[in-house]
Amino acid sequence: MRVKIKLENLTKVFGDLVAVDGLNLEILDGEFVCFLGPSGCGKTTTLNMLTGLEEPTEGRILIDGKVVNYLPARKRDIGLIFQDYAIFENMNVYENMAFSLRVKKRPQAEVDRIVKEVAEKLYLADILHQDTRMLTPGDLQRVAIARTVIMNPSVFLLDEPLDNLDAQMRITMRGELKRFQKDLGKTMVYVTHDQEEAMSMADRIVVMNRGRLEQFDTPTNIYHHPANKFVAGFIGRLPMNFFYGWLKEEAGKIIFTEKGDSFEYDLTRYRRLIERDLMRDLCLGIRPEHISVAPPNEPDSFEVVVKSVEVLGMENVVGFCLIGDPQGFFRLTTSSELVPRVDEKINISFQPEKVHLIHPKSEKVLI
Ligand code: ATP
Numbered sequence: 001m002r003v004k005i006k007l008e009n010l011t012k013v014f015g016d017l018v019a020v021d022g023l024n025l026e027i028l029d030g031e032f033v034c035f036l037g038p039s040g041c042g043k044t045t046t047l048n049m050l051t052g053l054e055e056p057t058e059g060r061i062l063i064d065g066k067v068v069n070y071l072p073a074r075k076r077d078i079g080l081i082f083q084d085y086a087i088f089e090n091m092n093v094y095e096n097m098a099f100s101l102r103v104k105k106r107p108q109a110e111v112d113r114i115v116k117e118v119a120e121k122l123y124l125a126d127i128l129h130q131d132t133r134m135l136t137p138g139d140l141q142r143v144a145i146a147r148t149v150i151m152n153p154s155v156f157l158l159d160e161p162l163d164n165l166d167a168q169m170r171i172t173m174r175g176e177l178k179r180f181q182k183d184l185g186k187t188m189v190y191v192t193h194d195q196e197e198a199m200s201m202a203d204r205i206v207v208m209n210r211g212r213l214e215q216f217d218t219p220t221n222i223y224h225h226p227a228n229k230f231v232a233g234f235i236g237r238l239p240m241n242f243f244y245g246w247l248k249e250e251a252g253k254i255i256f257t258e259k260g261d262s263f264e265y266d267l268t269r270y271r272r273l274i275e276r277d278l279m280r281d282l283c284l285g286i287r288p289e290h291i292s293v294a295p296p297n298e299p300d301s302f303e304v305v306v307k308s309v310e311v312l313g314m315e316n317v318v319g320f321c322l323i324g325d326p327q328g329f330f331r332l333t334t335s336s337e338l339v340p341r342v343d344e345k346i347n348i349s350f351q352p353e354k355v356h357l358i359h360p361k362s363e364k365v366l367i
Contacts, residue, residue, distance in 0.1 A: 003065070004029040004155065004187045005050070010059035012045050012211075019045045021211035022059070027189065032181050034198035035191045037208035038234070043191045046208075047159055050189065052076055063155065079153030083163040087132050087143055093119075094128045096143055100151045114150055121180060122146050138169040145177070149184065156181075156188040162197065174200050195235055199223070207231050229283065229363040232356060238288045238317065241330040244360065246281050247274060256284055260324030263302035265350070270357060273366055283358040285365070288317065290354035291332035293340070294347050301349035304330075306340045320346070 005027040012020040020042040027033050035043040048054040050061060052073035061068050068076050088096055094115055101111045119125045122142045127135070132143065141161060148156065162170045178201045181188050192198050198205050199219040207214045207222065207230075215227040226232035232240045245258040247267070254274055256265040265284065267274065274282075294301040307329060308319035315336055321328045323345075332348060340346050357367045 001028040001030065003027070004031070004063065005189070006060075006062040006065075007046075008060040008062070010046065010049060010061060011057050012042070012049060012054060013057045018211050020049070020056075023213055025206060025213065025216050027187060029187055030185050032178065032188045032190065032201060032203045033206060034202035034204075035189065035206045035208060036195055036198040037193070037214075039193060041208040042211040043193075043208055044159060047157055047189065047191050050076075051078055051080060051157055077154045079148035079151055079156045081145055081148050081156065081158040081161045083160050087140055087147075089133055092129055092131055093124060093135070093139075093143055096132060097124075097128075097146050097150055099147065118146050118149050121183065122149075122176070136169075137165050138173060141165065141173065142176075145180075149180075154186070156186055158188060158190045160192055161190075162192075162194075170194075170197070177201060196237070199235075207234065209234070226356070226365050228365055229285070229358050232285050232358070232365055236287055238331050238333070240285045240287050240356070241291070242358070243284045243286075243322075243330075244281070245284065247279060256282055258322065258324070260322060260328075262304075262322035262324040265300055265355075267357070270367060273357070277359065277366065279359070281360045283360045283363075285356035285358050286350050286354060288331040288333050290351040291348050292351065293332075293334055293338060294349035296347050298347070298349050300352075301347050303345050303347050306342055306344045306346060308342065309339060311336070311339065318346075320348075 003026045007023045007025050010020060010023040011018070023046060035046060037043055045054060049056050052071065056069060063076060088099065097115045097118065098111050101114060116125065119128055122145060124139070124142055124146055127139060132140065135143065162173050165173060174197055190201065202219060204216060204218055205222055206216045209230050215222055215231045222231060222235050226235060229242070233242070243258055245256050248255050248257060253266055253268045254271055256267050304320040304322055306318055306320050310317040313336060316334045316339055318332050318334055318340060320330055320332065356365050358365050
């Protein structure tokens with residue numbers, strides 16, 4: 001597929017702060033790409049450089065192969081959608097949508113056809129003649145999207161557009177936006193700090209942290225194959241558990257020993273990797289949903305102490321600590337029928353194919 005947007009060493013410095021630090025990436029034509037990361041990681045600054053609101057300190061932005069660094073915003077053929085809808089309150093839904101066509105002096109028949117076509121696709125057909133002051137936040141956001149769609153830009157940039165909506169409406173709009181983007185076949189760049197939003201909508205996600213790109217990949221790969229400890233800990237409804245320890249060789253086996261001696265775990269199957277990286281220390285990562293309560297005689301299982309139980313209906317989230325470290329706190333999930341008691345000892349095991357090995361110094365995920 002054709003490259004639509006290319007960022008080359010894109011950098012933005014504010015005084016002493018490097019807000020965006022040498023971003024290199026290519027977004028394909030028709031792709032839905034989400035920029036995701038904690039507050040202050042540089043998502044909005046990147047978007048602002050794309051739109052032309054901020055000038056890069058270094059690097060280049062190419063759209064359709066042309067450098068746009070010095071083009072004013074209005075010449076970049078970009079449609080912007082923000083959480084503040086910027087709707088004209090003195091006009092009804094129809095006139096808000098028709099506005100850009102009227103400015104271009106398009107004939108009324110064409111205005112009517114385009115407005116009705118877009119209204120149909122965005123579920124606005126029944127409220128076309130309503131006063132915009134009477135609309136729900138969800139409908140207002142749809143009108144804002146419709147207005148931008150009618151401008152027919154070649155790229156859509158959206159900055160946290162669903163932030164003002166309630167939880168239920170956000171889920172509905174998520175599905176609608178994704179469907180609509182595929183219908184239009186346009187490239188969308190979407191900034192969010194909400195990972196569920198990014199995971200559910202994006203073809204690929206740019207995970208950023210402190211101005212840097214940590215990983216650019218599909219939601220599935222980011223969840224199952226995080227590139228480093230930051231991504232492993234950031235992505236997932238519950239954070240990944242990290243256990244620190246060292247490796248020893250015993251009777252031909254390679255064994256991970258947790259630093260407080262709370263458990264051992266057989267890693268012989270990763271011998272080649274461990275020998276190649278000359279590892280002595282290791283961080284072992286496992287998601288809460290990949291830890292099970294196990295029978296006492298199960299190989300590689302061990303006892304832990306329950307510290308908290310959250311009953312969520314569909315499942316329970318159990319907080320636990322290791323026997324040798326009562327201050328530690330980790331999580332596992334269980335089916336809703338299994339409700340352990342606080343202070344109870346339970347035996348647990350890891351799903352072997354879901355265990356991640358993380359280099360303790362470089363923090364790269366090796367497996
Ligand atoms: P949020 O979701 O909180 O908006 P973000 O990931 O979008 O976060 P940015 O708004 O891009 O982050 O900000 C990145 C860093 O740059 C932050 O530390 C922010 O304080 C700083 N920053 C942003 N704009 C400016 C500015 N105009 N002047 C100085 N510092 C700025």
